Amino acid sequence: MPPAENDLLRNIPSVDKLLSEPAISNLVQQSSRAFVVGLLRRVLDSFRQRISGRIAKDTGSVEPLESIVASVQAEFARLSVPRLCRVINATGVLLHTNFGRAPLGQKALEHLGEVAANYSNLEFDLDGGRRGSRDVFADRLLRQLLGCERAIVVNNCAAALFLALNSLADGGEVIISRGELIEIGDSFRIPDILRKSGAVLKEVGTTNRTRLADYAQAISERTRLILRVHPSNFRIVGFSCRPALDELAALARERSLPLMEDVGGGCLIDLQNFGIHDEPNPSDSLQSGVSLVCFSGDKLLGGPQAGILAGSANLVEVIRANPLFRALRVDKLTLPVLESTLISHLTGTAAQDIPLLQMLNQPAAVIGQRARAIAAQLSVPGSVQLRIIDGQSMIGGGCTPDRVVPTQLLAFSGGEPSPARLEAQLRCGRPPIACRLENNCLLLDLRTVVPEDDKLVAGAIQRVLRAS
Ligand SMILES: *Cc1c(COP(=O)(O)O)cnc(C)c1O
Numbered sequence: 005m006p007p008a009e010n011d012l013l014r015n016i017p018s019v020d021k022l023l024s025e026p027a028i029s030n031l032v033q034q035s036s037r038a039f040v041v042g043l044l045r046r047v048l049d050s051f052r053q054r055i056s057g058r059i060a061k062d063t064g065s066v067e068p069l070e071s072i073v074a075s076v077q078a079e080f081a082r083l084s085v086p087r088l089c090r091v092i093n094a095t096g097v098l099l100h101t102n103f104g105r106a107p108l109g110q111k112a113l114e115h116l117g118e119v120a121a122n123y124s125n126l127e128f129d130l131d132g133g134r135r136g137s138r139d140v141f142a143d144r145l146l147r148q149l150l151g152c153e154r155a156i157v158v159n160n161c162a163a164a165l166f167l168a169l170n171s172l173a174d175g176g177e178v179i180i181s182r183g184e185l186i187e188i189g190d191s192f193r194i195p196d197i198l199r200k201s202g203a204v205l206k207e208v209g210t211t212n213r214t215r216l217a218d219y220a221q222a223i224s225e226r227t228r229l230i231l232r233v234h235p236s237n238f239r240i241v242g243f244s245c246r247p248a249l250d251e252l253a254a255l256a257r258e259r260s261l262p263l264m265e266d267v268g269g270g271c272l273i274d275l276q277n278f279g280i281h282d283e284p285n286p287s288d289s290l291q292s293g294v295s296l297v298c299f300s301g302d303k304l305l306g307g308p309q310a311g312i313l314a315g316s317a318n319l320v321e322v323i324r325a326n327p328l329f330r331a332l333r334v335d336k337l338t339l340p341v342l343e344s345t346l347i348s349h350l351t352g353t354a355a356q357d358i359p360l361l362q363m364l365n366q367p368a369a370v371i372g373q374r375a376r377a378i379a380a381q382l383s384v385p386g387s388v389q390l391r392i393i394d395g396q397s398m399i400g401g402g403c404t405p406d407r408v409v410p411t412q413l414l415a416f417s418g419g420e421p422s423p424a425r426l427e428a429q430l431r432c433g434r435p436p437i438a439c440r441l442e443n444n445c446l447l448l449d450l451r452t453v454v455p456e457d458d459k460l461v462a463g464a465i466q467r468v469l470r471a472s
Contacts, residue, residue, distance in 0.1 A: 012055045017069060019044050027073050031080050040080070047075045092437040092457055094430075096411055096449025098363055099401025101189070103438065105302040105309070106401075107359045112307070112344035119340040126336050139324070141339055145346040146314050149272065150287045150297075155314035156324055157301070157342060158332040162192050164298035164311030165266050166201050167332055169229070171323040172262060174202035176228030181214035182207045183240055184233040188268075188402055194233055203228070212240050216247040216255060223259050230256050232294070234284050236268040236402040253293025262295040262319055268402060270299030270312065272349050278364065278409050280399070286314065295319055301338075303401040306360035307345030308338045363451055364409065368394070372412030374450045378462045379414060385469060387419025397451040414448040421472035429468040437464055 022028050022044050023037075032040045051072065091103050099105045108116075119126075129136035139156055146155035158164050169178060178198055185207065187193045198205050206227070208218040219230060232252065247255075249265070256263035271283040283304065286297040296319050301310030311332075313323060323329065334342070348357040355361045375392045384390045393415045396408035416423055423446035430437040440447040453461060 009055060013052060016048060016051060016055075017072065019048070022048075022069075022072065022076070025069070025073055028076060031077065035080070035084060039084075040076070043076050043079050043083075047072060047079060050075075090435050092435055092461060093452040094437055094439045094448040094450065094461065096395070096397035096413070096440065096447075096451050097400035098360055098397060098452055099303055099399060099403070100438075100452075101401060106306045108308065108341055109306075109344075109348075109357045109359050109362075111348065111357045112341045115340045115344040116337065120337055124336060126339070138333070138336075138339060141343045142312070142346060145343065145350055146312065149346060149350050150290055150314050152290055152297075152314040153317035154320040155312060156320055156329070157334050157339070158311045158313065158329070159334060160302075160309050161266065161268065161270075161298055161300040161311040162188075162197065163332040164313045165194075166197050167326060167328055168264060168296060168298060168313060168319075168323055169198055169201035169203045169231075170328060171326040172264075172319065173228035176203060177206040177224070177226045178203045178229045178231050179206045179208055179219055179222050179227060180231045180233065181209045181218075181246055183209060183211050183214055183244070183246060184231075184235055186233060186235050186238070188237065194266075198231075209246070212242070212244040214246045216251050219247070219252065220255055220259075223261065227259075227261060230261055230263045232263065232265040234266060234268045239406065249289060249292040249294060253295075256295070257293065262316075263293070264296040264298070264315075265289045265294045267297050267299040269303040270301070271304035273304070273354060273361065275304075280407055283403070283407070286312075290315060300401075301342055301345070304360070304399075305345060305349070306354070306358035308341040310334055310338055310342050359454070366451055368410045368412050371450050374455060374458055375412055375414045375448070378450075378458055378465070381462045382466055382469065385420065385472070388416060388421070388469070389418040391415045391417075395447065395449065397449055409451070411449050411451050414450070416446040417444060421468065425472070426465075426468055429471075430464060433464050433468070435460075437461060 019041060023032070023041070028040060028044070093100055093103050125136065127136050127138050142157045143155050146152060158167055180194070180198075185195050195205055204226070206222050208214060208222045230252065232249065253263050265284075267284050267286045267289055269283060271285050272287065275281075275283050286299050289297050294315070296313065296315035298311055298313050299305070301307045301312060313320060345358065348354040355365055372392055379390055379392060382390065393413050395411050395413040397411040399407040399409075416426055421429070423441060423444055426446045427439055427441045430439055440449070448461070450458065450461075
């Protein structure tokens, strides 16, 4: 080893010496000695390697103490601060899968806090003084809301579909229209889920047209289930058809087969006022004679991630008895949030309690006023153009792009900072603000921003504009 390198290594401060540095003992106070000692060892190791690799040689001396302390501080911040953080969603996409879909309301969070921070009756029957079931909390409410005989809850809608198929059709055939073999996104494909469940896919009809007779002809002694899937995220228009749900239900009943529908969004509210007419309601599906529905908790229901299975008691009991139910069940964090969300729907206070619906209900004119109030606070550089324009908020969450609601947008275009730069800086801010970049225009839709955050948005935009 060359002497110079030897000297450099010898001069690296010891762990004990570093621990007596005020900046480092400060970190110990915020965490623990063991954690900080671990960080120190790692940082010192990497300095030793750099010296041996002669990367640090051109400094001509050992890494200064401050540089080691700074590295330890950076490493401390990297590991001790959560990465999962709030994002201000100014995209106007209400159920943005990238941003956690439906935000939760105050009532649901209070209920969650109360239940999760304490012991609870999660699996205890208080009246009887004996072991109870966690199934009861959602079941009693879903029976009322949907008019079903029985309901259970699992991790998400994908899990609900998988569990139902595995419970009811493992080793048998499931009949499904070719027009419904969809991909929901991020590797959730109906044919793949079906195969993994152990069921055999029996496709009928064509991509655009499937008739009742196609189903009828495909039924055999191997058939276990007819599956209907809401093609949430795309639409077949033009020369297309599929049987009405009640016709399909009548056929299933006649042949003593269960008809299951994956409804997807789980819309329990009337979206007619928003010009959205054909979003299926699981309660209507059950009314039409479907024996079993599944839908998500965090789409149009506006609650937590969950998959709800509801329908006839005997089918739901078979699914409940599948040992895989245990692997897919929900925990004490999900159940209180879901319970509160369902109570809001049942008692008719959903529009007030559920943020998704509050946001959806805001008239475009009110959103425009908020946008103008923000614009009035900004001093915009001469080269940047700021306008308030008409636009559209999207439902998102696997709904088709034509599920839109009119809104008004803050639109930045032109010069310096460029819309792309503005977008990047807002996205990388604290808290991050997500916007839309379209046709060289930066668009902010306040529909998906709570009004209390308007000030914060204005401040963030102003900082970015000023810094440029
Ligand atoms: C969104 C969706 C799913 C998946 O729901 P998750 O709760 O995300 O698992 C399944 N089926 C349909 C029709 C959907 O729209």
